[in-house]
Amino acid sequence: SGRIMLDGSEITAAAPEQIARSGFSMVPEGRHVFGALTIEENLKVGAGMRADKHSVAADLEQVYREFPILAERRHAVAGMLSGGQQQMLVIGRALMTSPRLIAIDEPSLGLAPKIIDQVYEILMRLRAQRKLTLLIVEQSSTRALMTGGRMILMRGGRIVLEGPASEMVKDERLKQAYFGFGDH
Template sequence: MSKLGVFDVSVRYGKVPALTDVTLQIEEGERVFISGPNGAGKSSLLNAICGAVATTHGRIEADGDLLTGRSPEAIARLGLTMVPEGREIFGTLTVEENLRVGTGLRRDRTAVESDIEEVYQNFPILGERRHANAGALSGGQQQMLAIGRGLMTNPKLMLVDEPSLGLAPNIVDQVYETLVNLQNERGLTLIIVEQSSARAARVGGRMVLLRGGSVVGDGDAAQFAESDLLKDAYFGQDKKESNS
């Protein structure tokens, strides 16, 4: 799984719409930032792609395979991994035990040890603290661990939800530098929810803007950073508000 298509996808939580007729296509090896104000549907989009929430309309495909209706485990087996908002590491397990959790669906068991060492090379602090309980790590270290655990699934497409949330700027820089390096080395397709358009512009890639559960913009992240379209997405009125 590396090329992704989302076609007219809608998601509802009870009677509340979270996404409405969202369509986008992501090519192999792309880096795509999903941005927009709180409640725009960013996390709902990622959760729909990975099968964590059901769609009420539309379809999602990867390399021609239909993902809609499949379980998260079945989708993960196709090569998609999710690094969730809030990291969701297992605090009572050690760093290394958390990494091994990410290998549960793998069949190439012989490569697991070398992949763990690769995570430690990319995040040296995790190697130093491999026997420490994950709950004792700092927020930045836990984010590194969550990314490392995602990499242990040996993904082709990685979804990362708010990797900069609650972290110091220098730690965020380190996390993004590693993500970009890993993408270049592995040929990963990356979809990242990121609130900071300025950071997305510095990292570089494509930006998809959501507002009210719909796509309102799609283009180069650097060009969007200071655009009126971005300002409208965050601060503009909803259509129904402006018509009232």
């Protein structure tokens, strides 16, 4: 229960296209690519609501610079990509909406450690370059702490601990809350 606020406006019951126009984009768990479409077609789906074709083309080239494997394979069918490549594609598609806030659900799910490192490096670089706000839902507390942002730990749908990641990494209460022992 509750409300979802973005820039002081409630978006809880807003239509998805209205939420997207407000600058919010979502990367869902499970890397939902349009498997029969090409990589480039998948990326252009993200820009579907944007009218300025010049800025869309510029953003497409920027996504290709961030994810060179997608540029190399731009005409390949997205369903044939590896899990890591699909994750890069859905992040790229979210970037094509020209967001200010991206919610990413379980970016490390099912990926090899080396690919997870790459995905997080890209996310942190994009956050800095584009001044993006990232809301990352992640079961790995180690990965979440590496983001350097604010961390909120939930158990059973309730907030049990929150604060700057830089402080939480040193806080014994994190282990207690995360693993379910102690006072939390």
